[in-house]
Amino acid sequence: MNYRFAIVYILLFLVSPLAIGIDYDAYDEDVAALLWEYKNDPDGSAEFDADDEGSFKPSVLVFNDMADSDTVIDFETGLVVITATSIARLEDAIVEVVLTQIDPAVIDAKTAKDFGLVNDKTNRPFFWKQILDHKGQPIDKPWRAEMFAEHLSQNARQSSSGRFKIKITMAEEHKNIAGGKYIKLAKAASRQHNVSVSLMMAIMETESSFNPMARSGSNALGLMQIKANTAGRDYFSIIQGYKHTPSSTYLYKPGNNIEVAAGYLRILGTRYLSGIRHPQKLEYAIISSYNGGAGNLWRSLDKNANKTKSLARINKMTVSEFYWFLTNRHIRGETRNYLKKVSNKQKKYQNL
Numbered sequence: 001m002n003y004r005f006a007i008v009y010i011l012l013f014l015v016s017p018l019a020i021g022i023d024y025d026a027y028d029e030d031v032a033a034l035l036w037e038y039k040n041d042p043d044g045s046a047e048f049d050a051d052d053e054g055s056f057k058p059s060v061l062v063f064n065d066m067a068d069s070d071t072v073i074d075f076e077t078g079l080v081v082i083t084a085t086s087i088a089r090l091e092d093a094i095v096e097v098v099l100t101q102i103d104p105a106v107i108d109a110k111t112a113k114d115f116g117l118v119n120d121k122t123n124r125p126f127f128w129k130q131i132l133d134h135k136g137q138p139i140d141k142p143w144r145a146e147m148f149a150e151h152l153s154q155n156a157r158q159s160s161s162g163r164f165k166i167k168i169t170m171a172e173e174h175k176n177i178a179g180g181k182y183i184k185l186a187k188a189a190s191r192q193h194n195v196s197v198s199l200m201m202a203i204m205e206t207e208s209s210f211n212p213m214a215r216s217g218s219n220a221l222g223l224m225q226i227k228a229n230t231a232g233r234d235y236f237s238i239i240q241g242y243k244h245t246p247s248s249t250y251l252y253k254p255g256n257n258i259e260v261a262a263g264y265l266r267i268l269g270t271r272y273l274s275g276i277r278h279p280q281k282l283e284y285a286i287i288s289s290y291n292g293g294a295g296n297l298w299r300s301l302d303k304n305a306n307k308t309k310s311l312a313r314i315n316k317m318t319v320s321e322f323y324w325f326l327t328n329r330h331i332r333g334e335t336r337n338y339l340k341k342v343s344n345k346q347k348k349y350q351n352l
Contacts, residue, residue: 078170
């Protein structure tokens, strides 16, 4: 089969209550538990909380091709699980995923028509160096992908449902490699909007684990999980100066997504959270409000959500007191954890 020129038509789904009926028996216990958690934990009791609108972990993608195979990719853990109805279809599915170009700037985000094709501009698949073959080599040619597929299929296991399955663990540095694709875009947006690159990258990793096709159950899209009718609309109205709600196609493009996110972070800092005098406290407030909204910040500080009274409380606190308040007393549990995650991730991007 000529994977270089063949067009593989695949429907793209995210794990959500309306996605697909996943055959949990086709997966090992650890993977099945992972998938079940994402589909059945809307109350946020799992380690990675769902939000109040029932969204699920955006780092997970499920590719489905006419029910004869499916590929689950978790950008967070670097785990790829493939199941298929036959060994031949399993090998085809392995080749497809290791050679895929899922960058939405190259393929259509809704139908992913060119799934399995190498990007002519770079001659590199999307998972270049993130997925290594059985000899530890990066995969960029069909022949190498086919050899890898044959190797993996020799150890395929057959589930009680009759489907064959394999797991691929990405390279240890997979997340650094993935994030590296977007550093230039983050730097450009940070200069434009006076937002730190470390903050941009930390939010990006926390929101999507660098999955450009991320979509939550609450319809937050792309690398920075932008909601078109809130952050997207604010960006165009306040930054660009005209009313517009961006489309999903627009927000799936990494450059657009990162630009809108940087603009929205600027809006939070200069408009919605104006009055917080200390720069570090302002950054903590921005991070919390990017996740939970400025209104919930004021509600956490004052029962009537009075901004003036809330600002007075914030400005009287020390930096450490304010951080403690946000991570222990913010009214949204998800936001309390979100600030911890972003702040911890920011440290590794400080030298960018």
